[in-house]
Structures are given as C-alpha cells and as structure tokens.
Amino acid sequence: MKIGYKLIAEAYGPAEMVRQCVQAEQAGFDFVEISDHFHPWVSEQQHSGFAWSMLAAMAAKTERIELATGVTCPMIRYHPAVIAQAAATTQILAEGRFTLGVGSGEQLNEHVVGQGWPAVHVRHRMFRESLEIIRLLWQGGYQTYEGQHLTLEDARVFDLPEQLPRIVVAAGGTRAAKLAAELGDGLFTTEPSPDLIGAYQDAGGSGPAYAEVPLAYASTAEEAAESARALFRFGQVGWKVQAELPNPVNFDAATAFVTADHMAEAFGCGPDIERHLAVTKPFADAGYDHLALINAGPDVDGFFEHAANGLIEQARALG
Numbered sequence: 307m308k309i310g311y312k313l314i315a316e317a318y319g320p321a322e323m324v325r326q327c328v329q330a331e332q333a334g335f336d337f338v339e340i341s342d343h344f345h346p347w348v349s350e351q352q353h354s355g356f357a358w359s360m361l362a363a364m365a366a367k368t369e370r371i372e373l374a375t376g377v378t379c380p381m382i383r384y385h386p387a388v389i390a391q392a393a394a395t396t397q398i399l400a401e402g403r404f405t406l407g408v409g410s411g412e413q414l415n416e417h418v419v420g421q422g423w424p425a426v427h428v429r430h431r432m433f434r435e436s437l438e439i440i441r442l443l444w445q446g447g448y449q450t451y452e453g454q455h456l457t458l459e460d461a462r463v464f465d466l467p468e469q470l471p472r473i474v475v476a477a478g479g480t481r482a483a484k485l486a487a488e489l490g491d492g493l494f495t496t497e498p499s500p501d502l503i504g505a506y507q508d509a510g511g512s513g514p515a516y517a518e519v520p521l522a523y524a525s526t527a528e529e530a531a532e533s534a535r536a537l538f539r540f541g542q543v544g545w546k547v548q549a550e551l552p553n554p555v556n557f558d559a560a561t562a563f564v565t566a567d568h569m570a571e572a573f574g575c576g577p578d579i580e581r582h583l584a585v586t587k588p589f590a591d592a593g594y595d596h597l598a599l600i601n602a603g604p605d606v607d608g609f610f611e612h613a614a615n616g617l618i619e620q621a622r623a624l625g
Contacts, residue, residue, distance in 0.1 A: 309597055310335035311326070314497075317350075321399035324342065330610065332610075334610075342375050357375060372404070376598065382416040394467055405474055405589035406440075407494050449462065475492070484506070496541075524604055529604065531573070535566045540561055554574065
C-alpha cells in the first residue's frame with residue numbers, strides 16, 4: 307500500500323504547490339498527484355497553474371517522492387504528441403519517479419481552445435486514439451498515425467527515458483476500466499468501487515489501482531466541513547455534471563444546494579485520526595493500493611504534521 311497526497315492546484319498558487327510537494331516528501335508520503343486544469347472548479351479556488359511547470363520544479367526539489375498527474379486529458383486542449391513529450395521529459399527530470407495519469411477530460415478545461423466539446427461517445431474514441439498515439443511515440447523513431455479523430459504526422463520524441471512512465475487511466479465506469487487494462491498500466495478512480503477494479507482485472511489489468519480519499523483536517527469537524535464545502539462541493543454533483551459545465555460560475559450555480567452537512571457525510575472531517583481512517587478503509591477494502599489523501603481543510607501544515615504523526619503509517623497498514 308502506498309499513501310499519497312493530493313495537490314489541489316485549483317486552491318493554491320504554483321509556488322505553494324511546489325512547497326507542499328516538498329512538505330509531503332518530508333512528512334513521509336509515498337507520492338503526490340496534481341490535477342492538470344485550465345480553470346478552477348468553483349469561485350473560491352482562484353488558481354490553476356500549469357501542471358507541467360510545477361512538476362518540473364517538484365522533480366528538481368525532491369529526491370524520493372513519486373509524482374503523478376491526477377489527471378491529464380491528452381486531447382482537445384493538448385495534442386497527445388505534446389503529452390507524450392511532456393511525460394517523457396518529466397520522467398527524465400524526476401529520475402524515474404513520474405506516473406502519467408490520464409482521463410477523458412471536462413468541458414471546464416477543454417473548451418477554452420475553441421474546438422468545442424464533443425459528445426461523450428466521440429470523446430471516448432478520441433481518448434483511445436490519444437493513448438494509442440502516446441504509446442506509438444514511446445516506441446521511438448518517427449511515427450505517423452491516422453485515426454478517426456486524431457492524426458500524427460512524421461513525429462518523434464527524441465528524449466525518451468530508460469524506463470517509460472506508467473500510464474494510469476481514470477475510469478468512472480466499466481468501459482473505461484477495460485480501456486485501462488488494454489492501453490494503460492493501472493487504474494485511477496475517485497470512489498471505493500470494487501466493481502471497477504473487478505472490471506479492470508477481468509479485462510487483464512494487473513497494475514496499481516489509484517484512488518482519492520476525501521479528508522478535511524481542521525481543529526473542529528465543523529470548520530473542516532465548511533472548508534470542504536468551499537473547496538470541494540463540485541464533487542457532489544456527480545461526474546455527468548462535472549464533465550459538462552464550462553466555467554466556475556456554472557459550478558457555483560450547480561452546487562448552491564450543497565451544505566457543510568453534505569460534506570461532513572462525504573469527507574472525513576476534523577482532527578480525529580479514527581474518522582480519517584474510517585473513510586480510508588473502504589478504499590483499501592475494495593482493493594486500491596495507491597491512496598491519495600485529499601485535505602480539503604484550511605490547515606495545510608497542520609495536516610502534514612497530522613499525517614506524519616500516525617495517519618500515513620496507519621493508513622498504509624490498512625493494505
């Protein structure tokens with residue numbers, strides 16, 4: 307079991323994200339994962355730095371901790387050739403500590419380049435083609451690809467690491483879990499679902515299973531729940547809504563009904579390590595072996611101290 311820390315790039319500025327990564331290494335976390343967004347989710351967040359610049363700085367300022375995107379959409383806003391190059395470079399800079407987490411994206415981030423937001427069945431096909439292009443470029447040499455939606459013309463990634471990054475594929479349903487088994491090296495989800503792991507393994511997947519554990523640390527459960535409401539209420543609307551809304555103002559409207567009480571039910575809120583472990587345990591029981599702990603609370607450094615003083619060790623023992 308590996309225990310990681312979720313870097314909330316929508317809530318904190320780029321320099322603070324790098325500082326938190328260094329602190330996470332010092333606290334004893336095994337890995338960090340950072341989202342790759344263009345916009346924040348809700349108006350309280352007010353940040354969204356470029357993930358690949360932050361990852362380069364993190365690689366330079368750390369020695370042990372593993373780095374991951376959680377997750378990157380390798381299409382529309384990017385071309386998968388750019389992600390193939392970026393991930394290869396990051397793996398070199400991190401000396402083999404990088405994992406490429408990928409997903410099919412949200413309109414929130416992808417619409418900004420003016421290419422529209424395709425129907426979900428089109429996005430799924432584009433996502434498959436993107437992974438095929440990344441794999442093709444990582445074979446080395448000049449490559450060309452003609453897909454239904456994406457093309458690659460006579461391209462080569464010159465700087466390839468000795469050990470390629472793992473590709474961990476985000477899945478919210480069994481179809482994506484099967485794709486993770488076919489074209490990925492691992493599975494990434496946000497819920498403690500044994501069905502998703504089962505679908506992944508039934509399709510031949512045998513790699514690591516990543517999940518995000520919703521916690522919020524503060525001196526009181528009430529303070530933690532209110533902070534979680536401000537920073538993470540977007541998660542309460544479900545993926546079908548999360549994927550379709552274009553801007554923070556739309557998420558503000560969609561989440562106006564979410565209260566601190568709702569967040570207290572979904573998150574492990576407060577200073578109690580037993581409550582945090584109770585929220586973590588279903589993920590371990592479902593078979594996830596890479597757990598990224600979210601801290602939606604207001605006290606970042608307090609959470610690192612809390613994690614170092616028992617939470618990491620006890621969460622790791624759940625596996």
